[in-house]
Amino acid sequence: xxxxxxxxxxxxxKTGQSMTLLCAQDMNHEYMYWYRQDPGxxxxxxxxxxxxxxxxxxxxxxxxxxxxLKKQNFLLGLESAAPSQTSVYFCASSYDPKGLSPTDTxxxxxxxxxxxx
Amino acid sequence: xxxxxxxxxxxxxxxxEDVSMNCTSSSIFNTWLWYKQDxxxxxxxxxxxxxxxxxxxxxxxxxxxGITRKDSFLxxxxxxxxxxxxxxxxxxxxxxxxKLVFGAGTILRVKS
Numbered sequence: 001x002x003x004x005x006x007x008x009x010x011x012x013x014k015t016g017q018s019m020t021l022l023c024a025q026d027m028n029h030e031y032m033y034w035y036r037q038d039p040g041x042x043x044x045x046x047x048x049x050x051x052x053x054x055x056x057x058x059x060x061x062x063x064x065x066x067x068x069l070k071k072q073n074f075l076l077g078l079e080s081a082a083p084s085q086t087s088v089y090f091c092a093s094s095y096d097p098k099g100l101s102p103t104d105t106x107x108x109x110x111x112x113x114x115x116x117x
Numbered sequence: 118x119x120x121x122x123x124x125x126x127x128x129x130x131x132x133x134e135d136v137s138m139n140c141t142s143s144s145i146f147n148t149w150l151w152y153k154q155d156x157x158x159x160x161x162x163x164x165x166x167x168x169x170x171x172x173x174x175x176x177x178x179x180x181x182x183g184i185t186r187k188d189s190f191l192x193x194x195x196x197x198x199x200x201x202x203x204x205x206x207x208x209x210x211x212x213x214x215x216k217l218v219f220g221a222g223t224i225l226r227v228k229s
Contacts, residue, residue: 111158
């Protein structure tokens with residue numbers, strides 16, 4: 001199993017450009033998440049999905065859109081990138097959102113480092 | 118909102134020393150999780166705590182769920198160079214539908 005994979009690993013955008021980050025998981029997990037990680041702020045939840053065809057807002061959703069057309073994929077879109085969106089983006093998946101047992105833990109991808117100039 | 122405060126923010130330690138870090142909140146959490154992030158990678162779960170007062174070990178790591186349910190501690194014994202990384206505490210937030218909230222992390226650097 002590959003676990004959680006993310007593409008691309010690195011990307012540089014100019015202000016106003018758009019892009020899509022792809023997350024894929026092969027663990028048949030229902031729940032998928034997008035986080036951003038900024039220095040001194042830990043991980044903050046952007047959007048999440050509780051199953052195929054569903055999405056919901058997290059802590060910092062503004063400026064991002066997501067789609068979950070297939071259970072194994074969760075896409076994060078930036079329609080008009082801004083310098084404030086320079087960050088490292090992590091995707092994660094889990095069977096259950098609460099992590100109430102070791103089998104329900106969130107598994108993270110390796111991250112995408114995005115720079116917006 | 119429910120926030121997790123970690124301390125210290127960073128630390129340098131000598132190889133072989135024991136390490137302690139903690140996570141506190143003004144709100145009650147029913148689950149405490151400790152993750153480690155190696156440089157250039159995503160976080161990986163180290164220990165999960167589900168009951169107040171619970172003490173759980175994973176090799177050289179020991180974590181405790183505070184009795185008040187507002188704090189948790191992580192100890193690393195006899196540190197080694199591969200312990201380098203960022204340690205995050207996390208817990209399910211009722212404010213965000215029980216999705217995880219993370220502390221800002223404790224950066225651990227080891228002097229060999």
